Amino acid sequence: MKRIYELSRELGVSSKKIIEILSGLGVTVKSSLSSVGEEEEFMVRSTIEAENKVEVSKETKKEEIEKVEVENKDLQKENATKVAIKEAPELATKEKETEVIEEPKVEEKKILYISDGMTPREIAQKINVKESEVIKKLIKLKTLATINQALNISLIESVVKEFGYEPKLKEEESLTFEETEVENVADLQPRPPIVTVMGHVDHGKTTLLDKIQKTKIASKEFRGITQKIGAYQVEINGKKITFIDTPGHEAFTAMRARGANVTDIVILVVAADDGVKPQTIEAIQHAKAAGVQIMVAINKIDKPGAQPEKIMQQLTEYGLIPEEWGGKTIFVKVSAKTGEGIDELLEMILLLAEIMEYKANPKTLARGLVLEAKLEKNRGPVATVLIQKGTLRVGDFVCVGAASGKVRALINDRGKRLKEAGPSTPVEILGINMVPEAGDSLIAVKSDKEAKLMAEKMLNRKKELQIQRMKKPTLSCFVQGTDLSEVKELKLILKADSQGSLEAILTSLAKIKEENVTISILSSGTGGISESDVMLASASQAIIIGFNVRPSNTALKLASEEGIDIRTYRVIYDLIEDISKAIKGLLPPKYEETILGRAEVRQTFKVPKIGLVAGCYVVDGKVTRDAKVRVLRDNVIIHEGELSSLKRFKDDVKEVNQGYECGISIKDFHDIKENDIFEIYKLVEVAC
Numbered sequence: 001m002k003r004i005y006e007l008s009r010e011l012g013v014s015s016k017k018i019i020e021i022l023s024g025l026g027v028t029v030k031s032s033l034s035s036v037g038e039e040e041e042f043m044v045r046s047t048i049e050a051e052n053k054v055e056v057s058k059e060t061k062k063e064e065i066e067k068v069e070v071e072n073k074d075l076q077k078e079n080a081t082k083v084a085i086k087e088a089p090e091l092a093t094k095e096k097e098t099e100v101i102e103e104p105k106v107e108e109k110k111i112l113y114i115s116d117g118m119t120p121r122e123i124a125q126k127i128n129v130k131e132s133e134v135i136k137k138l139i140k141l142k143t144l145a146t147i148n149q150a151l152n153i154s155l156i157e158s159v160v161k162e163f164g165y166e167p168k169l170k171e172e173e174s175l176t177f178e179e180t181e182v183e184n185v186a187d188l189q190p191r192p193p194i195v196t197v198m199g200h201v202d203h204g205k206t207t208l209l210d211k212i213q214k215t216k217i218a219s220k221e222f223r224g225i226t227q228k229i230g231a232y233q234v235e236i237n238g239k240k241i242t243f244i245d246t247p248g249h250e251a252f253t254a255m256r257a258r259g260a261n262v263t264d265i266v267i268l269v270v271a272a273d274d275g276v277k278p279q280t281i282e283a284i285q286h287a288k289a290a291g292v293q294i295m296v297a298i299n300k301i302d303k304p305g306a307q308p309e310k311i312m313q314q315l316t317e318y319g320l321i322p323e324e325w326g327g328k329t330i331f332v333k334v335s336a337k338t339g340e341g342i343d344e345l346l347e348m349i350l351l352l353a354e355i356m357e358y359k360a361n362p363k364t365l366a367r368g369l370v371l372e373a374k375l376e377k378n379r380g381p382v383a384t385v386l387i388q389k390g391t392l393r394v395g396d397f398v399c400v401g402a403a404s405g406k407v408r409a410l411i412n413d414r415g416k417r418l419k420e421a422g423p424s425t426p427v428e429i430l431g432i433n434m435v436p437e438a439g440d441s442l443i444a445v446k447s448d449k450e451a452k453l454m455a456e457k458m459l460n461r462k463k464e465l466q467i468q469r470m471k472k473p474t475l476s477c478f479v480q481g482t483d484l485s486e487v488k489e490l491k492l493i494l495k496a497d498s499q500g501s502l503e504a505i506l507t508s509l510a511k512i513k514e515e516n517v518t519i520s521i522l523s524s525g526t527g528g529i530s531e532s533d534v535m536l537a538s539a540s541q542a543i544i545i546g547f548n549v550r551p552s553n554t555a556l557k558l559a560s561e562e563g564i565d566i567r568t569y570r571v572i573y574d575l576i577e578d579i580s581k582a583i584k585g586l587l588p589p590k591y592e593e594t595i596l597g598r599a600e601v602r603q604t605f606k607v608p609k610i611g612l613v614a615g616c617y618v619v620d621g622k623v624t625r626d627a628k629v630r631v632l633r634d635n636v637i638i639h640e641g642e643l644s645s646l647k648r649f650k651d652d653v654k655e656v657n658q659g660y661e662c663g664i665s666i667k668d669f670h671d672i673k674e675n676d677i678f679e680i681y682k683l684v685e686v687a688c
């Protein structure tokens with residue numbers, strides 16, 4: 001949130017001008033003291049930027065058009081082949097009548113192949129204009145959109161026509177459902193905020209969620225029955241709040257890694273008799289990476305040892321400064337046990353929601369997100385869906401992930417049958433033909449046929465996404481294949497063996513300066529690289545940097561599934577040099593390691609002439625004689641080197657597989673202890 005006068009100062013234009021622009025966008029503001037949200041700020045910025053833009057000269061434009069034409073020819077060729085291969089009359093392209101193209105007046109018609117769900121950024125790249133130009137045209141079309149927002153097909157058509165192109169749908173993308181409707185501001189109405197509770201183990205997340213549900217629902221309900229459907233709503237003075245019932249940042253980040261960001265507000269629970277703990281910090285980092293609002297609930301204030309002031313003090317270190325100390329974070333003292341402070345907490349959530357103005361259009365076909373799904377004996381596939389926009393009604397045709405069907409029944413968190421469910425409502429839906437996955441989207445459509453086609457497309461998209469998920473950023477490929485004029489953000493997650501080295505790394509990183517690149521540290525901490533780090537990297541497109549630490553077995557496995565680049569270093573200089581090179585695009589596509597396996601030391605014995613031999617058990621993968629080895633003790637690297645011998649009983653062998661025992665000795669290293677882990681790896685060249 002920013003006040004108009006602050007924005008006016010930043011942009012060097014008058015507050016009046018900003019108010020005018022906003023009013024043109026349908027946003028009413030009272031005065032220069034009023035605040036605007038990020039989206040409005042973005043729109044104002046792009047409008048001013050677009051206005052300031054000098055007209056592109058005719059020559060440049062001509063060049064650009066020629067470039068697009070070459071691209072078009074290629075695309076036409078590609079398209080023709082696809083048509084020939086795949087005849088699908090029911091998917092017939094919904095082609096709009098060619099419109100007369102007025103501007104720019106050059107040569108023949110310029111065809112631009114478009115597909116549903118393109119974003120303003122993709123359109124800008126395709127027609128070689130600035131993103132702000134596209135946003136400007138969208139504003140002209142009375143549409144607010146961010147650069148990465150998927151647009152519906154008719155809007156894409158209108159926008160590219162604005163640029164003087166004749167839009168044509170790509171054959172395989174020709175389904176006519178609306179991918180993401182861009183809302184008309186006038187249709188948006190306030191919706192209940194969606195809240196997730198996070199915090200350290202045992203700080204009282206579950207108790208708090210239960211207490212809120214019990215006090216605010218059960219006592220007032222007829223039979224007092226509440227059921228767990230993954231989320232519930234409470235009502236305070238006629239205003240609703242939606243709580244996601246799966247506390248913790250793991251579930252939150254796992255959803256985000258799948259592209260699903262549902263939460264508006266995170267309630268960070270910290271026990272007043274304990275303090276800020278590792279998972280408190282993790283939760284802050286995960287919530288910040290997701291860009292959601294954080295509110296603090298200092299819990300267990302009924303306990304004799306409660307020291308709420310201490311918690312407030314501790315949290316300032318993480319940028320959460322209470323309002324009463326001049327900061328922006330709302331802190332509420334509560335007891336999930338006695339119920340003290342809970343009303344205030346709920347009021348504060350509503351206040352924050354009012355300031356943030358969470359809105360959605362209730363009038364369109366519904367869109368939602370699956371929180372949970374299961375197969376039930378007498379009910380068939382059941383999915384709990386959180387409606388994000390539109391209204392879902394019994395009888396609506398829906399596609400839910402790869403499933404489809406007609407909504408047979410809608411049941412709310414109190415077990416009550418509903419006829420319809422609007423934005424932010426969690427509902428169980430019955431009537432779909434299979435069990436979808438958590439994180440899948442629900443899309444209501446106009447017909448059964450459309451629902452089935454959509455489900456098929458969703459299935460294909462899921463497969464594509466899986467492939468895309470493997471294409472996570474890597475350090476070597478950081479700047480390659482990207483437009484250098486664009487500001488790039490290198491997102492890092494840092495783990496080190498000690499606080500001292502962590503600070504040294506952070507200080508050195510802060511000194512790296514490169515135009516158009518910003519380095520963001522999403523999280524940093526001491527200890528081995530955990531699954532939670534990998535999930536955060538996956539959800540935020542980040543790279544993990546480890547200093548003298550290694551990933552745990554499960555983190556390693558997850559990283560390979562998610563395609564996360566984990567870089568580990570033993571010398572700070574090397575770490576900093578790699579990052580400096582990466583952001584300059586100088587880091588050569590280098591050798592990266594492939595982990596072959598891990599062996600656990602079960603016992604050690606001294607052998608004359610050879611030295612110390614470790615009797616090992618191969619717990620994962622394999623050990624090969626010519627590979628490199630890293631000795632780990634509690635996931636901290638003790639040594640890196642090479643094997644000097646690999647034996648099965650008395651014989652030298654080339655490799656030993658998982659599940660077998662072997663004797664390993666390491667070149668020039670004898671400080672081996674029982675339970676040490678030998679990580680066996682080799683170096684392979686990687687291409688971007």
Ligand SMILES: Nc1nc2c(ncn2[C@@H]2O[C@H](COP(=O)(O)OP(=O)(O)OP(=O)(O)O)[C@@H](O)[C@H]2O)c(=O)[nH]1
Nearest residue numbers: 200201202203204205206207299300303335336337
């Ligand atoms: N005295 C007191 N005890 C509380 C309060 N809130 C929770 N507890 C107790 O603290 C313990 C942990 O609470 P949980 O709600 O299970 O904590 P959690 O954060 O959900 O824990 P995990 O699910 O393990 O992450 C339980 O024994 C609760 O009864 C409180 O406000 N006051």
